[in-house]
Amino acid sequence: MDQNQLKQAVAQAAVDYTLERIEADSIVGIGTGSTANCFIDLIAEHKHKFLATVASSEGSAERLRSHGIQVFELNAVSEVTIYIDGADEANDQLQLIKGGGAALTREKIVTAVANEFVCIADESKWVDHLGTFPLPVEVIPMARSHVARELVKLGGDPVWRENVVTDNGNLILDVHHFYPMGSACELEEKINQITGVVTNGLFAVKPADILFLATQQGIVTHKAKS
Numbered sequence: 001m002d003q004n005q006l007k008q009a010v011a012q013a014a015v016d017y018t019l020e021r022i023e024a025d026s027i028v029g030i031g032t033g034s035t036a037n038c039f040i041d042l043i044a045e046h047k048h049k050f051l052a053t054v055a056s057s058e059g060s061a062e063r064l065r066s067h068g069i070q071v072f073e074l075n076a077v078s079e080v081t082i083y084i085d086g087a088d089e090a091n092d093q094l095q096l097i098k099g100g101g102a103a104l105t106r107e108k109i110v111t112a113v114a115n116e117f118v119c120i121a122d123e124s125k126w127v128d129h130l131g132t133f134p135l136p137v138e139v140i141p142m143a144r145s146h147v148a149r150e151l152v153k154l155g156g157d158p159v160w161r162e163n164v165v166t167d168n169g170n171l172i173l174d175v176h177h178f179y180p181m182g183s184a185c186e187l188e189e190k191i192n193q194i195t196g197v198v199t200n201g202l203f204a205v206k207p208a209d210i211l212f213l214a215t216q217q218g219i220v221t222h223k224a225k226s
Contacts, residue, residue, distance in 0.1 A: 001216060006122035010214035011038035014084050014120045017212070019046060021116070026050040027077050029110045030064060031085020032057040032103035035120050039084050040064055054080060056110050057103040058167050074113060083114035087121050087208075088133045088201070094119065094208040094224050095184045099136030099201030102166050108199050111206060119208035123215040131179030134159070135191075136201040138170050143196020150194045151175050154187070170198055 001009065022028060030040060030053050040060065044067035052070035054077060055061035061071045074080075085107055089097040096119060098104055111117050137158070139147045148158040156175035164172050181187060184204035191200040211222040 001214075003122055003124065006214035007035045007038050008042075010120045010122060010212050010219060011035060011042050013212045013214075013219045014039050014118055015042045015046070017118065017210075018043065018082055018084065019049060022050045022081055024049070024051065026081040027072065027079065028053045029080040029083030029085075029114050030055045030060050031083065031107055031110075032060050032101045033086045035086035035122070036060060036084065037063060039120065040067065040069075044069060050081075052077075054110060056085065056106040057101065059101075060103075074110065077113075080110060080114040082116045082118060083110050084118050084120060085111075087119050087125055087203075089127050089130050090119060090121055090125050090208070090211055090213070091127055091130055092222065093204075094211050094222060095130060096203040096208060097130055097133050097135055097201050098203055099138070099172070100133070102136070102138075102161070102164055102172050104136055104201045105138050105166065105168055105170075105199050108203070111203065116209050117206075119211045121211065121213055123213060126213055129180040130184055130202070130204075131181040134174035134176045135178055136161075137173045137175055137191060138166055138168070138198040138200070139173055140196045140198065141169075141171050144171050144173065147194055147196045148173055151191070154190060168198065
């Protein structure tokens with residue numbers, strides 16, 4: 001199977017898993033990116049089985065609405081039953097790097113609210129150590145240079161992702177040279193403490209609860225270690 005077929009397969013696995021857990025009044029959280037888009041297209045035929053969705057980006061919200069799926073603002077709901085999203089990297093602790101699509105802040109917020117976070121990815125995203133993929137950091141525009149200097153002090157090499165503005169009106173710094181990453185939790189917390197940082201793309205303090213990984217041998221399920 002090529003990568004697109006792997007994405008379709010893992011999205012279908014996530015649809016099947018989601019349908020087992022939702023009820024008529026459930027809110028489903030939807031992430032951002034090509035694999036999440038596959039999930040959106042596949043879950044559309046089951047839209048009558050849940051109440052509505054919340055989305056981590058304007059792009060995903062628009063795609064959901066194009067299928068006739070209701071999208072709520074997160075502030076309007078008290079509970080998200082399940083959140084489905086992709087990743088740029090994932091390790092065996094289900095720690096992730098996300099943010100290639102510049103939606104990392106909203107993704108973290110929906111993750112924080114959801115009862116369960118299900119990550120879907122193809123085998124190219126599975127790594128022994130996080131950090132080959134540059135770590136996205138969302139920053140307040142006026143703090144871009146200050147944050148970049150502080151990231152250099154942490155050993156990173158930040159590059160401004162020019163001509164990209166997040167849905168929150170902020171900028172993205174992609175930080176290279178954090179490979180091999182030591183304690184992902186420690187690094188996530190250190191970066192978030194820099195004044196001017198909104199958040200960073202490490203999902204380590206709160207990793208995924210379950211990961212469906214599409215491989216040439218089929219879907220492999222990884223669950224968070226208790």
